[in-house]
Amino acid sequence: MKMSRNKMFITGKRWLSATMLVLFLSSAFTIFAQDGEALFKSQCATCHQPHRDGTGPKLFEVRQKWENGGAKEGSLNQWVRNWQVAAANDPYAAEVANWAPTAMSLFPSLTDDDINAIFDYVDAQPLPGAASAGGGADMAAGATEVRQEDNLGWVWIVMAIVFVVIILSVGGVRRQLANLNAPEGQEPMTYGEEINSWIWRNRKVVGVAVLVGVIAVIVTLFQGLYTIGVVTSYQPSQPIEFPHDVHAGVNGIDCKYCHNSVEKSKSAGIPTTNVCMNCHKQVQGDDDKEIAQISKIYKSAGFSPEGGGQYSGETENLVWNKVHWLPDHVYFNHSQHVKVGGIDCKQCHGDMTKQKELPRVVPVEELNEVEGNIQLTKPTLTMGWCIECHHETGVSSGPMTNKGGYYDEIHRRLLENDKSLYEKYLEDGKVTVSELGGWECAKCHY
Ligand code: HEC
Ligand code: HEC
Ligand code: HEC
Ligand code: HEC
Ligand code: HEC
Ligand code: HEC
Missing domain, CATH: 1.20.58 (Methane Monooxygenase Hydroxylase; Chain G, domain 1)
Structure with a gap:
């Protein structure tokens, strides 16, 4: 042994x-392992199910449907990447775009392979109620389809x-x-x-x-x-189809008029119905669609426009669905970025003055296309996104921070007193947010 x-x-x-x-x-x-199932569940399942209509139509055998409907070749994949482009180029796609007032999100980074993998996964899902007929079975199958599993x-x-x-x-x-x-x-x-x-x-x-x-x-x-927990392009439905382009774009209303705490506090704030009423008491809408939407403001404010307008006193809260959200353990402060850092809203939210559809979490690829934006690579709202920007951005660039050459003066003194420290921080010509502690866990986490 x-x-x-x-x-x-x-x-x-x-x-x-x-x-x-x-x-x-x-x-x-x-x-x-980037398979069709993972893509479908992370990108599409908020709005689509294989066999049941939801926010978007059911997607089972949609390739067949488009082919039979006479859609142009390649138009379906173009639709998934950018439905607006597809609708402009193909009458069939334009017809599909009328399916619901809600617009589909854009997925410019999906390749043809990704999209086919998604449809392959969807088409492989068994028909609900195929074994047992009846609405009950249908409901049950529908309910399990959107459940996320890991x-x-x-x-x-x-x-x-x-x-x-x-x-x-x-x-x-x-x-x-x-x-x-x-x-x-x-x-x-x-x-x-x-x-x-x-x-x-x-x-x-x-x-x-x-x-x-x-x-x-x-x-x-x-x-x-x-x-973790981030759905790029997330675009929930809203109680009123509030168009940012009409307000912030065509009518040139300042973001701060409505999001009035954005420079003063942590959160930007969403306007109350009273703010809408400042204008909409007069602006009642030109066509049926506008009148229908604006009448929802009146309902909420308890206002009837007939005969010069009267308030009934019966108000009703409008419940807007939050689009951008971070987990509870993350601290994000708007004034720190907008006022002190001098960063424009479009850097993080895209150009809202051109936003026709409802607000959404704009994917980083699209943010990079906006003129003047800092180029980032990590998905919007993830931790990687925050820290990447903190590594790229100099703090002295903001209008508040360098008032009266404040930072220039510090640079000059540092160079005189401690050359090695100066070189450590300023070899790239700027003090980045990370160098001032923007990578410290406790700055962003409670
Ligand atoms: C924010 C909700 C939303 C998300 C997310 C979404 N869609 Fe859509 N989708 C829609 C809506 C709404 C329509 C119907 C067209 C319309 O009314 O604009 C649609 C239509 C479609 C159609 C055409 C369906 C038909 O019957 O012709 C396809 C295909 C499609 N979506 C694929 C996808 C894929 C693939 C994804 C994920 C990569 C996705 N969608 C993500 C909302 C969404
Ligand atoms: C006339 C009022 C008004 C103006 C002006 C306005 N907004 Fe908004 N904004 C709203 C309302 C109401 C909502 C909530 C409804 C919604 O999400 O569709 C909103 C939502 C948003 C959201 C999504 C909030 C969330 O839930 O995460 C962002 C981002 C945003 N606005 C940015 C801007 C920017 C940037 C500007 C200026 C270019 C701007 N807004 C101008 C009224 C306004
Ligand atoms: C500073 C003035 C002002 C404020 C504040 C304002 N609006 Fe408007 N709104 C307008 C104008 C101007 C139009 C364009 C009317 C037209 O084109 O006939 C408009 C149009 C609209 C439309 C119809 C848009 C369309 O083309 O379909 C809706 C819906 C709407 N507003 C909702 C809101 C809501 C909700 C609020 C409050 C969060 C709000 N507005 C606040 C000025 C304002
Ligand atoms: C550095 C990136 C960044 C900039 C710049 C920025 N935002 Fe935001 N915004 C965010 C993040 C992140 C959230 C989500 C915050 C949360 O969930 O706590 C958010 C949320 C919002 C919301 C939803 C309500 C709220 O306060 O949570 C509105 C409205 C908004 N932003 C408007 C604006 C406007 C208007 C500007 C420009 C004046 C702006 N943002 C600039 C990152 C930014
Ligand atoms: C577009 C670039 C950009 C993005 C994206 C960004 N930040 Fe910042 N952040 C800055 C800048 C610039 C400053 C420094 C402002 C100043 O003091 O001049 C800053 C400062 C901060 C500070 C204060 C740091 C300190 O040392 O006091 C915190 C906390 C913070 N950011 C959190 C976040 C979080 C959380 C996110 C992601 C949800 C985020 N930031 C995304 C650019 C960005
Ligand atoms: C600039 C801001 C910032 C800094 C610095 C930062 N984080 Fe984060 N962190 C975030 C944001 C934003 C999220 C949420 C991202 C998401 O939901 O995908 C997050 C998520 C997390 C999570 C995931 C929790 C969950 O949702 O399951 C952990 C764990 C975490 N951070 C740990 C750390 C540690 C450890 C450090 C220091 C080395 C750190 N973070 C530094 C912004 C930051």
Whole structure:
């Protein structure tokens, strides 16, 4: 029985590295697995279901539908990327655009392969109620379709269990062998002692394994952080089809007239009905569509425009759906960015003066196309987006911050007094937000 000690170690090591490899690959794999299901659930499922109409029409076999309807070739994929372009080029697409007053989001970054993967996934979804007829079954199937699931957690739990079992069984066999060999009269080691001594004897392997494990966890976590909980292009419906282009664009109303706390506080604020009434008491709408929308303001304000206009006193709150939101543990302050940092609204929200549809979370690719915007790569509203900009942007650029050459003066003094510090911060000619602490966790997290 002399052989086993060394052999066991080697088997132990092999198992260990094999497990680590699997753990690592499984975490790496999730980065690249961009399949139709994931795309559909993250980008489309807020509005579409395979078999039931929702905010958008059902998408089952939509490729067939467009072909049969006489749509131009390539027009469907163009629709998904930018429905406005498709509607302008193809009469069939223009007809589809009339389906609902709500407009579809734009997905300019989806490739033909992505789009086909989405449709393949949708077409593979079984018809609800195919087995059992009736509205009930239909409802149930519809309800489960939009549910989001995340299998990653399970992969990790299973891997962890496998890992522990392997460690224990390797340890267990060894222990029995060791106890068999133990000299007469010596207390057999307890399980805990055995594990401790095994770890001590293999401290290099264990050390490396723990390190690899920790790195794998951090990598996965960071990938998660860049995208967690964010739906780019998110565009909820609203109680009134409020057009930003008509107000902020054509009529040139300042953003601050309605979002009046944007320079003073953390949040920008959404105007109350009274603010709308300042103008809409007079502006009652020219056509049926406008009158229908504006009458909703009157209903909320308890106003009837007939006979010069009267308030009934019965008001009703308009409940606008929040478009941009960050999780509760994140602190974001508008005045800090708009007033102190001198950053324009369009940097983060796109050009709202041209926004015909309802507001939405504008994808970073579109933000980059807006003239004068800082070019970023991480998805809008993710942590990666915030910190990337803090790394790119100099603080002295804002109109408030460099008043009277305040920063220029600091630069001059720093250069005189501490050249090495000056070089550290200013080799790129600017003090970035990150250099002043804009990467500190506590600045953004409660
Ligand atoms: C914000 C809601 C919304 C999102 C998100 C959305 N759509 Fe749409 N989609 C619509 C609406 C609404 C229509 C109907 C057209 C209209 O009225 O403008 C539509 C229409 C369509 C059509 C034409 C359907 C038909 O019956 O001809 C296709 C195809 C489509 N969407 C695909 C997608 C795909 C793929 C995604 C995800 C990448 C997606 N949509 C995401 C709202 C949305
Ligand atoms: C006449 C009033 C008015 C003006 C002017 C106006 N807005 Fe708005 N804005 C609103 C209302 C009302 C909402 C909420 C309804 C909605 O989301 O459609 C809103 C919503 C928004 C949202 C989405 C808020 C969310 O829920 O995340 C953004 C972003 C926004 N406005 C930016 C701007 C910018 C930038 C300007 C100037 C270019 C501007 N607005 C001018 C009234 C106005
Ligand atoms: C500073 C004046 C002003 C304020 C404040 C204002 N509006 Fe308007 N609104 C206008 C003007 C001007 C028009 C254009 C009317 C037209 O084209 O006939 C308009 C048009 C509209 C329309 C019809 C747009 C269309 O073309 O379909 C809606 C809906 C509307 N406003 C909603 C609102 C809401 C909701 C608020 C409050 C959050 C609001 N407005 C605040 C001036 C204002
Ligand atoms: C640096 C990026 C950035 C800039 C610049 C910016 N916003 Fe925002 N805005 C955000 C973020 C992030 C949110 C979501 C905040 C939250 O959920 O706490 C938001 C939310 C909003 C909302 C929804 C209501 C609220 O306060 O949460 C409105 C309205 C709005 N912004 C308007 C504006 C206007 C108007 C400007 C320009 C004067 C502007 N924003 C400039 C990033 C920005
Ligand atoms: C477009 C670039 C940009 C984006 C995107 C951006 N920021 Fe900033 N942020 C700035 C600038 C510039 C300043 C510095 C303002 C100043 O003091 O001159 C700043 C400052 C801050 C500060 C204060 C830092 C300090 O040292 O006091 C916080 C907190 C902050 N940002 C949070 C956020 C969060 C959270 C997000 C994402 C939701 C975000 N920012 C997105 C540009 C940006
Ligand atoms: C410039 C602002 C900023 C800084 C600095 C920052 N974060 Fe974040 N963080 C965010 C935002 C915004 C989100 C939400 C992103 C989302 O929902 O995808 C977030 C999300 C997170 C989450 C995910 C929580 C969840 O929603 O599940 C964790 C964990 C986290 N941050 C940890 C950190 C740590 C640790 C640091 C310091 C090394 C840090 N953050 C620094 C802005 C910041």
